[in-house]
Amino acid sequence: MTGTPRKKWTGYGSIYTLPLVAWFTLFFLVPLLVIVLFSFLEADIDGGVLPRFSAAAFAGLAKPRILRLFFNTIWVSVASTAITIVMALPCAYYMARARNKTMLLILVIIPFWTNFIIRVFAWKSILESNGVVNSALMGLGIVSNPLPLEHNWIAVIVINVYTFLTYAILPLFSTIEKFDFTLLEAARDLGATKLQAVFKVLLPNVRAGIVTAVFFTFIPLLGSFVVQQLIGTKDMYMLGNEINDNIYKYFDWPSAYALAVVLMMLANVGLVFVMRSDRRQAKVLGARRVDDTDEDGEAGSGGAG
Amino acid sequence: MSGKKRSFSKAAFVSCMVFLFVPLLVLIVFSFNENKAPIFTRFSLVWYHRLFTESGSLWSAFFRSITIALTAAATATIIGTLAAIGVHWHRFPLRTYVQAITYIPLVLPEIIIGMSLLAFFAGIRLPMLGRELAIGIPMNLGWWTIYIAHATFCLPFAYMMVLARLDEFDSSIIEAARDLGATELQTLLRVIIPVSKPGIVSGFLTSLTLSLEDFTITYFVSGVSSTLPMVVYSQMYKGGVSPVINALSSIMILCTVILAFLARKWLRYIAASS
Secondary structure, three states: OOOOOOOEEOOHHHHHHHHHHHHHHHHHHHHHHHHHHHHOEEEOOOOOEEEEEOOHHHHOOOOHHHHHHHHHHHHHHHHHHHHHHHHHHHHHHHHHHOOOHHHHHHHHHHHHOOOHHHHHHHHHHHHOOOOHHHHHHHHOOOOOOOOOOOOOHHHHHHHHHHHHHHHHHHHHHHHHHHOOOHHHHHHHHOOOOHHHHHHHHHHHHOHHHHHHHHHHHHHHHHOOOHHHHHOOOHHHOOHHHHHHHHHHOOOOHHHHHHHHHHHHHHHHHHHHHHHHHOHHHHHHHHHHHHHHHHHHHHHOOOOOO | OOOOOOHHHHHHHHHHHHHHHHHHHHHHHHHOEOOOOOOOOOEOOHHHHHHHHHOHHHHHHHHHHHHHHHHHHHHHHHHHHHHHHHHHHEEOOOHHHHHHHHHHHHHOOHHHHHHHHHHHHHOEEEEEOOEEEEEOOOOOOOHHHHHHHHHHHHHHHHHHHHHHHHHHOOOHHHHHHHHOOOOHHHHHHHHHHHHHHHHHHHHHHHHHHHHHHOOHHHHHHOOOOOOHHHHHHHHHHHOOOOHHHHHHHHHHHHHHHHHHHHOHHHHHHHHHOO
């Protein structure tokens, strides 16, 4: 570790980080605490909360309808994430071994610079009943009535995959790029089949990238609501939709914030679940942090890792 | 052998690119369509004409998105760079706190950040200990609240990209500068910031990207002040999106392509530290 300097106790550390500490405490940590607080207050009739304690929001979560939303949230997020990763892996592998990597990176990043909602709009004009696909099929006389391409689970998952594909490709590309490809040849020389070489040599070595890609995909998906609302149907609603409806339709803020608290816990369960499966993966998102915590430990500040 | 080499991954890459670009091409093609129907009838520039002559509110939403992206990215980059320098070189009481708090937003669904800021900007006065205690900062939703939200979710990325860069280079030059009598400020301006430049630039570009790409968080903190994504969303929600949006999106995609080529030097770096 040539790059790691001796860290000294100086006042400068506090000065350099003061703007970040102030900004994040005020605009991130305090709002998170406000969420928890709001979830225990009484709803005001036209949005907002009244300064009176109430546990009604949490009690209201114990309904079969909410349970269904839970179920939808989990299975759609897991399925979308799995498909995204399976598509992104070979794609990132090809990019990492290509000669003109910068060119390929530009290609991958361009769609990413177009706003999410505009991309959803593009998909809608492809899938809707008088959209591109249906007009083409009907124009060619292949079908006589428009196919129901919109308002189904497949459409929702396809758009989810579309949204997160770049998020998944980038970390996978950067880890695969650092992989020593001669190991694959060695595996082949020692009699492994192509598939064995990929599953037993390549994938275990790029786990870090896979985990980062899973995070960038799975966690935002847990709170998603736009695609279901604009492309899906009410049956496909997830927790994010319930939150959105509670805030803007039923003006029941405490219920929305109680759901947010639950969603935070869900994200954390997912986090622990993935982290546990391999301790080395803790390095993925926090390589620096793992090293640093050790140092902090000896300095006596201890704390979270 | 060489002919079949990586044929599977190549096929996968090509299909992914088709998948990524077809929707964008559809957007562009229909921006040149004569009528509103999703069947291409005749080439026409009517939507571009409308965009430039009678779409004032669309342009103001567009420029609001751009000014927010630039200022939020600049704020995140400056604050993030300073914090990364502090964490990389120094020990101080809140070091663990800084590391934890920049990490948590990355593992929270973005809807949480949006709605928590909505609650924060709504504010409430709670009766506590016999007096009223104000919680949150009551603010009208608009440009400033969107700016604050965007700078907040960009900050961890800017911070981490600079930190990744600082980990990369030989720190002995910093110690050399100090040993030779440079003050902290001289070291910062003449050594640390110049060597961190790739991290700073990619932190800024990433923040810009995230800000332009975001919908979810903006949705909760924008109020009646519309940014471009909010305009598109409300048109979609009501059921009919004007092809003028296609025209504007096509122009934006073109700008993106140009920008991507201009920034190609940094793109490798962004991917490497993501």
